[in-house]
Each structure stands twice: as structure tokens, then as C-alpha cells.
Amino acid sequence: MTTAVEFLNVSRHFGPASAPVRAVDGVDLSIAEGSFFAMLGPSGSGKTTCLRLISGFEKPTGGTIRIFGEDVSNTPPHLRNVNTVFQDYALFPHMNVRDNVAYGLMVKGIGRAQRHAKAEEMLALVHLDSHGDRKPGQLSGGQRQRVALARALVNEPRVLLLDEPLGALDLKLREAMQDELKALQKRLGLTFVFVTHDQHEALSMADSLAVFNEGKIAQIGSPQDIYDRPATRFVADFVGSSNVLPPALTKVLGGPAEWASLRPEATRLAATGPASGPVTALRYLGSGTRVVIDLQGTEVAALVPAGQPVPAEGATTAIAFDKDALHLMGST
Amino acid sequence: MTASAILPERGLADRLTAVFWRRPRLLLALLLTPPLLWLGVVYLGSLAALLLQSFYSIDEFSGVVKEEFTLKTYGELFRPSNFDILVRTVTMAALVTLACAVLAFPIAYFAARYAKGHWKAAFYLGVMLPLWSSYLVKVYAWKLILAKEGIIGWAAEQTHTSWIISGLLSIPGLEGSSLSTSPIGTFMVFVYIWLPYMILPMQAALERVPNSMLEASADLGATRAQTFRTVVLPLALPGVIAGSIFTFSLTLGDYIIPQIIGNSANFIGMAVYQLQGTAGNIPLAAAFAVVPIGIMLVYLALARRMGAFDAL
Numbered sequence: 001m002t003t004a005v006e007f008l009n010v011s012r013h014f015g016p017a018s019a020p021v022r023a024v025d026g027v028d029l030s031i032a033e034g035s036f037f038a039m040l041g042p043s044g045s046g047k048t049t050c051l052r053l054i055s056g057f058e059k060p061t062g063g064t065i066r067i068f069g070e071d072v073s074n075t076p077p078h079l080r081n082v083n084t085v086f087q088d089y090a091l092f093p094h095m096n097v098r099d100n101v102a103y104g105l106m107v108k109g110i111g112r113a114q115r116h117a118k119a120e121e122m123l124a125l126v127h128l129d130s131h132g133d134r135k136p137g138q139l140s141g142g143q144r145q146r147v148a149l150a151r152a153l154v155n156e157p158r159v160l161l162l163d164e165p166l167g168a169l170d171l172k173l174r175e176a177m178q179d180e181l182k183a184l185q186k187r188l189g190l191t192f193v194f195v196t197h198d199q200h201e202a203l204s205m206a207d208s209l210a211v212f213n214e215g216k217i218a219q220i221g222s223p224q225d226i227y228d229r230p231a232t233r234f235v236a237d238f239v240g241s242s243n244v245l246p247p248a249l250t251k252v253l254g255g256p257a258e259w260a261s262l263r264p265e266a267t268r269l270a271a272t273g274p275a276s277g278p279v280t281a282l283r284y285l286g287s288g289t290r291v292v293i294d295l296q297g298t299e300v301a302a303l304v305p306a307g308q309p310v311p312a313e314g315a316t317t318a319i320a321f322d323k324d325a326l327h328l329m330g331s332t
Numbered sequence: 333m334t335a336s337a338i339l340p341e342r343g344l345a346d347r348l349t350a351v352f353w354r355r356p357r358l359l360l361a362l363l364l365t366p367p368l369l370w371l372g373v374v375y376l377g378s379l380a381a382l383l384l385q386s387f388y389s390i391d392e393f394s395g396v397v398k399e400e401f402t403l404k405t406y407g408e409l410f411r412p413s414n415f416d417i418l419v420r421t422v423t424m425a426a427l428v429t430l431a432c433a434v435l436a437f438p439i440a441y442f443a444a445r446y447a448k449g450h451w452k453a454a455f456y457l458g459v460m461l462p463l464w465s466s467y468l469v470k471v472y473a474w475k476l477i478l479a480k481e482g483i484i485g486w487a488a489e490q491t492h493t494s495w496i497i498s499g500l501l502s503i504p505g506l507e508g509s510s511l512s513t514s515p516i517g518t519f520m521v522f523v524y525i526w527l528p529y530m531i532l533p534m535q536a537a538l539e540r541v542p543n544s545m546l547e548a549s550a551d552l553g554a555t556r557a558q559t560f561r562t563v564v565l566p567l568a569l570p571g572v573i574a575g576s577i578f579t580f581s582l583t584l585g586d587y588i589i590p591q592i593i594g595n596s597a598n599f600i601g602m603a604v605y606q607l608q609g610t611a612g613n614i615p616l617a618a619a620f621a622v623v624p625i626g627i628m629l630v631y632l633a634l635a636r637r638m639g640a641f642d643a644l
């Protein structure tokens with residue numbers, strides 16, 4: 001398997017050397033060709049900067065970036081075989097949709113008839129055939145997003161960068177586009193680097209993902225790795241829905257005195273156990289009920305499958321779980 | 333106690349706001365009436381009077397204006413001596429506009445794309461400062477700058493490049509004893525005086541081109557030159573056109589600069605000034621004054637045909 005994009009100790013600092021903003025700080029990563037790679041992290045964690053380092057709109061202040069093995073330190077954006085779907089789409093308002101999509105071919109000097117044919121092909125790919133004559137201003141948000149996608153694909157890039165492409169869409173459209181994007185990526189066999197701050201999106205779409213925190217990668221791995229075995233408290237907190245147990249509680253529950261994570265799905269309610277406490281919240285989820293219990297000052301959620309008895313709010317209950325469901329995260 | 337669903341009125345302002353809310357068009361009408369009156373009556377009215385005058389003619393013996401419709405006055409514009417004035421003025425205006433556009437673009441581009449904070453303030457100050465001083469003072473200052481003994485002549489002498497100036501001044505049509513008595517001087521001063529009117533609308537237009545659009549172009553493989561031609565220029569074109577309307581029409585109508593700087597050859601503005609004053613030929617003055625209006629209308633129609641306003 002070839003490596004599409006490789007970061008070797010890459011940094012991008014802004015501002016004066018005395019008090020730099022460490023937008024990207026010593027990042028190592030490697031993205032396999034043909035994979036769907038997601039970058040996940042809170043606002044300001046350096047995701048966009050990482051993407052711009054790949055496309056060439058930012059230069060690293062340290063480290064090396066390789067694209068398909070080639071050091072791209074001195075390669076300007078227009079010579080990189082990488083294309084971007086911008087967060088605000090950045091469609092050219094004075095050109096119609098067809099010319100927007102054909103733009104990458106036009107600047108290469110490909111003739112009108114040929115580039116328009118190819119543009120129509122790309123528009124068909126994103127289900128927008130027959131919209132070629134419209135101006136971007138006459139399209140809906142979802143349609144614009146597809147035009148941006150078609151435009152980025154027309155050059156047949158080896159790597160496609162997407163910066164929160166679904167951020168502006170409503171939930172329903174967003175989910176439809178997630179499926180479409182994923183299917184498209186599989187079909188074309190392209191490498192997608194996808195930035196999002198939505199953990200569900202990242203977990204459901206990516207083959208592998210990196211969680212960013214303050215310019216550094218907190219964890220990199222498959223969605224299962226990240227979800228089931230978060231490396232740090234930050235990852236467990238950010239990816240969410242996992243219980244984060246402080247060392248004292250872990251010890252009470254039968255583990256070593258370390259921070260640990262425990263998935264609600266692996267947690268059952270029990271009549272007795274090493275730790276018990278009152279039920280503080282109940283949330284009905286359809287497939288079951290999420291029961292939050294206060295265990296020694298820490299809120300721990302358990303998932304009670306549909307059809308099983310649910311305790312009342314305020315009732316005291318204990319929890320039980322399989323030993324290997326407890327994931328230790330060290331002392332950090 | 334429960335709060336009422338309707339808050340009490342506090343005074344006249346509340347009552348007026350309520351009236352305007354109930355009748356939204358009332359506010360619009362109140363706001364628009366004074367400027368429309370001014371525009372409609374005073375402004376367009378005098379324009380109509382001008383147009384009317386240009387269709388009258390003057391009795392060559394008595395010098396009295398004959399108030400009957402004729403195209404004779406317009407015909408007079410095509411007499412060689414008058415037609416020369418038109419050609420000279422339009423050529424000058426076109427060259428000045430072109431030079432202003434070429435000089436203004438990099439400045440406007442820098443201001444719109446890179447200048448932030450203090451630099452932006454410095455840009456506005458630098459562009460507007462010359463507009464705060466008297467037009468006449470600036471023109472006379474230029475007369476001194478361009479004179480044989482002026483700073484340009486002196487600098488040329490010190491650097492042994494006087495031959496460039498004398499070479500320019502020996503080109504047929506541009507002759508003069510110094511830059512200040514040559515059409516080259518007239519051109520330079522026009523460009524100087526009108527440059528801000530090109531920079532500001534250009535900068536405003538470029539400001540509206542988001543950075544991501546330039547990045548998208550580069551991302552898709554365009555070189556800087558291609559991005560400029562296919563993205564920046566079309567999007568900034570309305571601003572360039574707006575600026576060129578200023579520089580073009582201001583040059584077409586000016587009658588002071590060519591009087592003070594240059595070889596005293598007549599321009600439209602000077603002709604109008606002389607015809608309505610000493611010569612008392614109001615119809616011909618009006619006909620001259622209509623020419624710039626006609627040229628501007630043709631220019632706008634062409635710009636529109638070329639799609640200059642598509643991005644608006």
C-alpha cells in the first residue's frame with residue numbers, strides 16, 4: 001500500500017517567534033492511498049491549517065511534507081496534484097456551473113468542446129446534469145456543494161481535500177451527502193482527506209482518523225480504536241458518549257488507579273456492585289434508554305436495551321460490566 | 333403579576349415607529365422625496381434645458397439665439413477646428429483613463445488584499461490626502477514641478493538623462509519648450525489629479541473578491557496570470573468601469589488643467605467656457621457639452637455588452 005500524504009514532524013507557527021500561535025505543532029501522520037482519512041478536532045485545533053499545508057496555501061515552519069513520496073516543500077499549489085473542496089465552496093460567481101466545473105481543464109489549455117464534455121460527465125457524477133447553464137447564485141446550498149465537488153474532481157487529483165464540506169447543510173441533506181461522498185470515494189478509489197468537527201461524521205465515514213487538539217494529534221487510528229480505546233481523556237471527552245472515570249473510581253470498580261473509559265453500551269445496571277449511586281437523568285433513545293448514575297461525584301452513563309426495566313429517577317442502583325470493557329488511559 | 337403582551341408607548345418616537353411599521357412605504361416616500369425633487373427638477377431639468385439649447389442655433393450676423401429646432405449647431409461640431417477639439421479631448425481622456433487604471437490596480441490590489449490595520453489607514457490617508465488640498469494649488473505646483481527649472485528637469489540633469497525629456501518633447505504633436513508646456517505635461521497632471529477616483533472604486537471592488545476564490549483558482553492549476561485574467565479581473569471589472577467613468581468624464585469636462593499646463597490647445601471644457609462666455613454662442617457650447625454625455629452613454633453600453641456588470 002502506498003502512502004498518499006506523509007507529515008514528518010510538521011509544524012506551522014504564526015506570529016512572532018517569541019509568542020507563536022502553534023496552529024500545527026510537530027505533527028506526524030501518514031495517509032494511505034485510496035483511504036478516507038478524517039481530521040477531527042475542536043475549533044482552532046489546526047485542522048484547516050493541516051489541509052492548507054497539504055494543498056500548499058501554507059508553508060510549514062518546520063518538518064517535511066511528502067505527497068506520494070515526493071517532498072513538496074518547493075511545490076506551489078497550482079503544481080500539486082491535489083484539489084480542494086473549500087468550506088465556503090468558493091465557486092466563481094461570474095461563470096455558469098459548467099464553466100466552473102471545466103475551470104481546471106481550461107487553465108490547462110484543453111479545448112472548449114472537450115472540457116465541456118468532461119464537465120458534463122462530472123456533473124452527472126454528482127447528479128447535477130441539466131444544471132450546467134445556471135449561475136452558482138441560482139443553486140441551493142447542497143447543489144453548490146456538489147458543484148464544488150465536481151470542480152475539484154475534474155482534474156482527476158490523486159488526493160481530494162475537503163474542509164467541512166457538509167457544515168452548511170441541514171441534517172437530512174448532510175446525511176444523504178455523507179453516504180454519497182463515501183460511495184463516490186469508494187467508486188473512484190481516491191484518497192479523501194476530510195476535515196470535520198462532527199464526531200459522528202468522522203466515525204461513520206472514515207477508514208482512519210486523527211483527533212487534533214491544540215495543533216497536535218491526540219490520537220490517530222481506526223474509528224473503532226478511537227471510539228473504544230481513546231488514548232487520552234481529551235479524546236474520550238471529545239469523541240463523546242464514553243464514560244471517563246477518574247483513577248479513584250476506576251480503582252473502586254476493580255481496575256488500577258488510572259484514568260479509564262467505559263462505553264455505555266458495555267455497562268449494565270445491577271442490584272449490587274462495588275459502587276452505587278442515584279439515577280440523575282434518563283434519556284429515551286428509541287433503541288434503549290440512557291441511564292445516568294452519579295457514582296462518587298462522577299456521572300456514568302449506562303445503556304439499558306429496550307424492553308428491560310428502567311429504574312426511576314432518584315433510585316439507587318449499581319453498575320456492572322465485562323472486565324475488558326474498561327479501557328485504561330494512563331495517568332494523563 | 334403578569335406582564336402585558338403590549339408594552340406601553342413611551343412617546344412620539346414610539347408612535348412614529350408604529351406608524352411607519354403600519355405603513356412601510358410612508359418612510360420610504362419621506363426619505364426619497366427631497367432627493368428626487370432635487371434630482372428630477374434641478375438636475376435633470378437643467379440637463380434637459382442644456383439639450384434643448386443645443387438644438388437652437390445662433391444668427392451669424394446679429395449673434396442672437398434663434399429658438400427654433402435645427403441640427404445646424406451639431407453640424408458645426410464637425411468643422412475641422414471643432415472636430416480637432418473633440419478628437420484631442422477624447423484621446424486625452426482615454427489615455428488618462430488607461431494610465432490611471434494601470435497605476436491604480438497594483439495600489440488597489442495591495443490595499444484590498446494585504447493591507448491591514450495601520451497599513452489600511454495609511455492607504456486611505458495617502459489616497460485621500462491630495463483631495464483635501466485645493467485643486468488649483470496642486471495644478472500650479474505641478475506647473476513648477478514640470479517647468480524647465482523644476483525638480484524633474486533638475487533630476488534629469490543631475491543623472492544625465494535630460495536627453496529622454498528632450499527626446500519626448502521633440503515627438504511631433506507633443507512639442508513644447510518644457511514638460512509644462514507640452515501635452516505630456518497635461519497628461520501627467522490629469523493622471524495625478526484623477527488617480528484617487530480610480531483607486532477607490534477599484535479597491536472597493538477587489539475587496540469583495542474573497543481570498544478563497546483566488547485560492548480555488550490556484551488549487552485548480554491556474555497560474556497567477558490566469559487567475560488574474562479569469563477571476564480577479566472579471567470580478568473587479570465593475571469597479572474598474574466605475575473608476576474609468578470618473579477619470580474619463582472628469583477629463584472630458586475639465587477646462588482648467590489644459591489652460592494652465594500644456595500648449596494651450598483647446599479641449600472640450602475650454603471650448604464650452606469660451607463659447608458661453610466671450611463668444612456668447614450658447615447653442616454651440618451646449619452641443620459641445622452634450623458630446624461627453626453621448627460618449628459616456630456609448631461607453632457604458634459597450635461595457636455592458638462586454639459583460640462588465642455581470643458580476644454585480
Ligand SMILES: Nc1ncnc2c1ncn2[C@@H]1O[C@H](COP(=O)(O)OP(=O)(O)OP(=O)(O)O)[C@@H](O)[C@H]1O
Pocket residue numbers: 014015021022023041042043044045046047048049050197
Ligand atoms: N493566518 C493565520 N494567522 C494567525 N493565526 C492563524 C492563522 N490561521 C490560523 N491561525 C490560528 O491557528 C489555529 C488553528 O486554526 P485552524 O484554522 O487550523 O483551526 P481549525 O481546526 O480548522 O478550526 P475550525 O474548526 O474552527 O475551522 C487557530 O488558533 C487560529 O487562530
Ligand SMILES: [Mg+2]
Pocket residue numbers: 047048049
Ligand atoms: Mg477550519
